[in-house]
Amino acid sequence: MERRSFLKMSAALSAAAAVTGCDSSSNDVDVVPPTPPVTDGEVQTWSSCLVNCGSNCPIKVFTKDGVITRVEADNETTDEYGYNHQIRACARGRSLRQRTYAADRLKTPMKRVGKRGEGKFVPITWDEAASTIASELQRITAEYTNRSILKLYGSGAYYGFSSSNCFNRLLNLNGGFLNIYGNYSWAQQIEAAAATWGGSSTNGSSMVCVADSDLFLGIGYNPSEMRQSGSGEGYDYLQAIQNNPSIEVIMVDPRYTDSMAGKEDHWYPIRPGTDAAFAEAIAYEMISSGWVDANSKAFLDKYCVGYDKASLEQTKAELEASGDASKLEYAKFIDVEENYRDYILGEGKFTEAKTPAWAATVCGISEANIKAIAQKVMNAKAPYIIIGAGVNRHANGEQAMRACYMLPFLTGKVGQPGVNNGALPVQGSMSKSSLSGLSNPIKESISFFTFSEAIERGAEMTARKDGVRGMADLDTPLGQNIKAIFAINSNSLVNQHADSNGTSKILEDDTKCELIVVADCWMTPSARYADILLPDTSWLESNDLVDGSYATGLMGYLVAMKAAVKPMWECKSMYDMCGLIAQKMGVYQQYSEGKDETAWLNQLYAGTLTAPSSANAIPALPSTYEEAQKIGVFRAFNGTKRIALDSYINGGKALGTPTGKVEFYSLDFAQKAAEWEFDASVKGNYITALPKYQPTWEGYEDADTIETYPLQLMGYHTKGRTHSSYHNVAWLREAVEDAVWMNPIDANARGLAQGDTVHVWSQRGTIEVPVRITPRVAPGVAALGQGAWYTPDPSGRVGPSGHVIDIGGCINTLTRYQPSPAAKGNPQHTNRVQIAKA
Ligand SMILES: Nc1nc2c(c(=O)[nH]1)N[C@H]1C(S)=C(S)[C@@H](COP(=O)(O)OP(=O)(O)OC[C@H]3O[C@@H](n4cnc5c(=O)[nH]c(N)nc54)[C@H](O)[C@@H]3O)O[C@H]1N2
Ligand SMILES: Nc1nc2c(c(=O)[nH]1)N[C@H]1C(S)=C(S)[C@@H](COP(=O)(O)OP(=O)(O)OC[C@H]3O[C@@H](n4cnc5c(=O)[nH]c(N)nc54)[C@H](O)[C@@H]3O)O[C@H]1N2
Ligand code: SF4
Numbered sequence: 001m002e003r004r005s006f007l008k009m010s011a012a013l014s015a016a017a018a019v020t021g022c023d024s025s026s027n028d029v030d031v032v033p034p035t036p037p038v039t040d041g042e043v044q045t046w047s048s049c050l051v052n053c054g055s056n057c058p059i060k061v062f063t064k065d066g067v068i069t070r071v072e073a074d075n076e077t078t079d080e081y082g083y084n085h086q087i088r089a090c091a092r093g094r095s096l097r098q099r100t101y102a103a104d105r106l107k108t109p110m111k112r113v114g115k116r117g118e119g120k121f122v123p124i125t126w127d128e129a130a131s132t133i134a135s136e137l138q139r140i141t142a143e144y145t146n147r148s149i150l151k152l153y154g155s156g157a158y159y160g161f162s163s164s165n166c167f168n169r170l171l172n173l174n175g176g177f178l179n180i181y182g183n184y185s186w187a188q189q190i191e192a193a194a195a196t197w198g199g200s201s202t203n204g205s206s207m208v209c210v211a212d213s214d215l216f217l218g219i220g221y222n223p224s225e226m227r228q229s230g231s232g233e234g235y236d237y238l239q240a241i242q243n244n245p246s247i248e249v250i251m252v253d254p255r256y257t258d259s260m261a262g263k264e265d266h267w268y269p270i271r272p273g274t275d276a277a278f279a280e281a282i283a284y285e286m287i288s289s290g291w292v293d294a295n296s297k298a299f300l301d302k303y304c305v306g307y308d309k310a311s312l313e314q315t316k317a318e319l320e321a322s323g324d325a326s327k328l329e330y331a332k333f334i335d336v337e338e339n340y341r342d343y344i345l346g347e348g349k350f351t352e353a354k355t356p357a358w359a360a361t362v363c364g365i366s367e368a369n370i371k372a373i374a375q376k377v378m379n380a381k382a383p384y385i386i387i388g389a390g391v392n393r394h395a396n397g398e399q400a401m402r403a404c405y406m407l408p409f410l411t412g413k414v415g416q417p418g419v420n421n422g423a424l425p426v427q428g429s430m431s432k433s434s435l436s437g438l439s440n441p442i443k444e445s446i447s448f449f450t451f452s453e454a455i456e457r458g459a460e461m462t463a464r465k466d467g468v469r470g471m472a473d474l475d476t477p478l479g480q481n482i483k484a485i486f487a488i489n490s491n492s493l494v495n496q497h498a499d500s501n502g503t504s505k506i507l508e509d510d511t512k513c514e515l516i517v518v519a520d521c522w523m524t525p526s527a528r529y530a531d532i533l534l535p536d537t538s539w540l541e542s543n544d545l546v547d548g549s550y551a552t553g554l555m556g557y558l559v560a561m562k563a564a565v566k567p568m569w570e571c572k573s574m575y576d577m578c579g580l581i582a583q584k585m586g587v588y589q590q591y592s593e594g595k596d597e598t599a600w601l602n603q604l605y606a607g608t609l610t611a612p613s614s615a616n617a618i619p620a621l622p623s624t625y626e627e628a629q630k631i632g633v634f635r636a637f638n639g640t641k642r643i644a645l646d647s648y649i650n651g652g653k654a655l656g657t658p659t660g661k662v663e664f665y666s667l668d669f670a671q672k673a674a675e676w677e678f679d680a681s682v683k684g685n686y687i688t689a690l691p692k693y694q695p696t697w698e699g700y701e702d703a704d705t706i707e708t709y710p711l712q713l714m715g716y717h718t719k720g721r722t723h724s725s726y727h728n729v730a731w732l733r734e735a736v737e738d739a740v741w742m743n744p745i746d747a748n749a750r751g752l753a754q755g756d757t758v759h760v761w762s763q764r765g766t767i768e769v770p771v772r773i774t775p776r777v778a779p780g781v782a783a784l785g786q787g788a789w790y791t792p793d794p795s796g797r798v799g800p801s802g803h804v805i806d807i808g809g810c811i812n813t814l815t816r817y818q819p820s821p822a823a824k825g826n827p828q829h830t831n832r833v834q835i836a837k838a
């Protein structure tokens, strides 16, 4: 159905789709949250939801006699978009009372008594916990050096004063720890953006630029589900397309998402991991028709490197003539025959043209539809093309992102009003001071994703084979396995990392990693693998100063949080627990600088009053933190049209790539392709200088697994959780069904009925979940919300894969640990599975 005929219905539909969301979207059916009267003796304070969804929504907390009675979303302002709109919490934030009082809260420090991972613990005092950690840390440092200590990736409590910076301080005062680079969110796209424009993958044109655009092409872009804050990117996106009724919205995604739900003109379901083939066929249409020559060739010649042979010849000559050693080095990696135009057209050294007919067989979008989309891209005056991170979380994520990133440049319009470069949109932000984590004397880093491997073979890991950074050369080994892990607000030890069954095996052996410390608020699947468990205070028990986080949307804000209730049970704030350990280590004075938490907060607040730079104007703040806590939320919108790569295209400022230009042919990737070593038995494990569609292990075309595991399984970020956070809230489990999505064609072929319990299995494990049969997912594809809690059946039932069945339904029971070629990142959306009735 065309969008225009849908427009009237769209408000109603999006309200239905967002039933569990918080989108202030419902412009036409404005649902202002009802405000129950404040009852006698009820006290209201401000807190914030600090999960990693990109926002930190403020939360109003009501207490009576020291007990939380209810929480409410922000309803303070007149709610005019772009001026003072509300920062409404989504269903998750609104369930914070349940989460705070959850039965599985960690209440006292504990130590493991059984086998690691068995989940047997006994309570201990804080004194014993702190002494054990201090002495073990000192022993491991002496025996294995600081390189053996890892602070694991963990994003469960964001950007507050009491976040993991306290642990950074502590570990740095002990001489430092092994660094990690990259993250589970954007590992592959960080590399793709750096290779293409030498910058960030999140500095795209701000969403208000869509006002000047006539075509919105979203590839794996789903802000309505993954940026749910009422003031977030999901709301910015909705406003942008609603306020521009003539814009055409095209969405390419294996799932029909809430970002569509009647708001799109066209949905094109694509097979996971095949976006590069799709992008190449669009490029083929643009080039073979002569459109590029007639319209954008001058742009490509001026701003880009590697479109054709002449461009590469010229670049090579310039590098050779530069006299600069590093440039001379890069020149060696240029193969002028390996140019984009020839690759797409199947000319020169290439024999296969990337035609829509070919791409259709790979990506599942028909030849006619690919041609139609290409035509729209060519006809658009100001195309806003955007590629979401779902495309990057694949085995070929770097090249899939890069292939899609080529499209905006091929139009020759990047830098103009309404045009994006493919990156995620730049956000608002409000600067604030934060506690310093102090500096880390250890300079070496491994990819965040390779920690489980580094427990077993860190000693031999190198730059050439494993992407270790900061080493003297490509072949010097890291020299040390990981011996101590601090998992601080992290469920990535087991649940959010790939291959939960395989990872837990590695962790179970306590002669490998000798110390695991977990600081959390709940008994999560990762917490079960702790040797020492530290119970943190939850947000509603915390004083803090937080900003809107890293994807706040265009509205920036600060929240001065005030503890609604006292720390419960024996829970301690991160600042205080690290302080205790610092005392045992004899570094308390350096750790605290003589200040308690309140003194620090006052100091950080004072620093914030004079914060030097901020993307958003900082509103007038009261002079003290205490006064700020009474007001709670301070907001300012940034409606500036910030155009991607403006300073390069319109301002002449060189980019951060080796050539300073947009690189179709990446010199950095060319160098890595030449110098790095890859395990050739892993299909698709290589790097190329040009972005190329890369068939991989367990991809659509993987003949090795196609028969046994005929379905492609991809995860997605569900409204029911933020990763694994909030999984233990019964309201949310009821509100958002945790079921594997299957197309009716695939379900019928297996004799499945709606709601049947099914087994989903891969080479690595089996999960047991209900099935949701829906045309909202492409045939041949299954989709599962990620983040459910890994729970091997206590009765030991074994599934079709030969592993104990995970009755928690965690997608990482099925995913593979296989670092991607360039980023060494997580390919967690690339999986092949089979599904049958349980
Ligand atoms: N298969 C698959 N796996 C994925 C993804 C995917 O798409 N598919 N996505 C990946 C991505 S993008 C990311 S960012 C990671 C996220 O992985 P994580 O950073 O591990 O995020 P969470 O699962 O939210 O876990 C955060 C932990 O913090 C704890 N926590 C929450 N609040 C507090 C607090 O106040 N104090 C303390 N101490 N702890 C707290 C929670 O209980 C939880 O155990 O997962 C990745 N894993
Ligand atoms: N509700 C909620 N919001 C969240 C989070 C959460 O857990 N829950 N996590 C937050 C975090 S840390 C992150 S990193 C972001 C993640 O944000 P994203 O990475 O954008 O989220 P995903 O759901 O993994 O993927 C986005 C879309 O890409 C689609 N997709 C997957 N594979 C492919 C593919 O091969 N091709 C195409 N074209 N599309 C594909 C998915 O169906 C999905 O609709 O979300 C953040 N927001
Ligand atoms: S999960 Fe994100 S959108 Fe929802 S309340 Fe928390 S911060 Fe806001």
Ligand SMILES: [Mo]
Residues within 6 Å of the ligand: 052, 184, 185, 186
């Ligand atoms: Mo993420």
